Amino acid sequence: MKLNRRHAKRGRVEIIPMIDTILILLIFYMSFSQFKVEERRIDANLPVYKTAAKAAVSEELEYTLHVKDRDNIIVNGGSSFDSISLRDAMLTLASVGQKVRIIIEAEPDTVYEDVIAALDACALAQLTKVAFRPLAEAPAKP
Amino acid sequence: MIDTIVILLIFYMTFSRFADAAKESKITLPQAKAGSTLDIRPGNVVVNLIEADTISLDKAEYKLTQLPGLLLKFKETVPKDQKVSVVLRADKSNVKYKDISDFMKMCAKAGIVDVTFATLEGGK
Structure with a gap:
């Protein structure tokens, strides 16, 4: 009796579905990712109007910047x-x-x-002692 | 071609990142020349001021009047010896000084006086 020998199938990597998957992943990452935008910090104290009033009697020079817009301070x-x-x-003031x-x-x-x-x-x-003066409350309507 | 695609894929997977949970993507930050790199430390709470009266914390939107309560809750989670400060991310053109003023008053109500303004590098 002749026995049929079973040939073991060789494992094979399917290239075409792999390319499809990789392309889809690539499109996903290219579309929805963003690169890191470095944010920066400027520190200030809030709202220290009362503290500022105390400072006026000390040796500190006090300057008020009233900002109307970028070109009119x-x-x-x-x-x-x-x-x-x-x-x-x-810069002159700091010097x-x-x-x-x-x-x-x-x-x-x-x-x-x-x-x-x-x-x-x-x-x-390098003037780090900066405070903000909040707006005064609007008077309540009678 | 496959090699190129795989290399591109690895590049994008490595160097890209998705939006931070605490950062609101709708906000366009103002530009400034000064300032150091913003790193969020323990004890820092990021508040996004999207427009007048609308803030967001951890992707959840609130009214500005709710801020003192939220800050007080946050303060309870921070160890007593740790300094609590607010990192303000506000939109450069939608937000006006009156909104900043209201924001300051709300921070003061919660007993927080240290505020950091988030900016982007640049400016004239």
Whole structure:
């Protein structure tokens, strides 16, 4: 009697489905991934209006920056600067060597980006004692 | 071709990442030249200020008036000796100073005075 010998099937990697899978994975990663965008930090203290008032009697110089917009930042109710010239003014102020406290205030409708421009000018001049003056509460309607 | 595709796939899998859970993708951060790299430490809570009166924490949206309660809850989870600070991620053009002012008042209600402003590197 003749016995049929069974031939063991050789394992084989199916190339075409593998390419399909890899391509789909590649498209998925290319479409839905994002590369790391480094975020940065600028620190400040909030809201320290009362503390700032105490500082005024100490040896610290106090400067108030009133931000109307990026090109109109009023320092101590006097001169107006844009964000670039404010940076130079803050660098000059920092070079004096005296302790400086900055208080930032703005119009209610000033965009956040412009407020950050003023804060950035202070941070670039290494003026780290920065506080924000919150808006006064609107009087209640009778 | 297969080699190229596999290498591309490995590259994308290695160097890409998906949005952070705490970070709101709808927000466009303002640009600033100053500042150091933002690293979220224990004791930091990330608050996204999307627009007036709307904040998000850990992908959940809340009203701004709910912020003091949320911050107080967070403070309870932090050890007493650890400094609690808020990392503010606000949209550069949708958010106005009055919203920032309201945000500050809410932080003050929760007894938090340390606030970090998240920015992107750049600016004029």
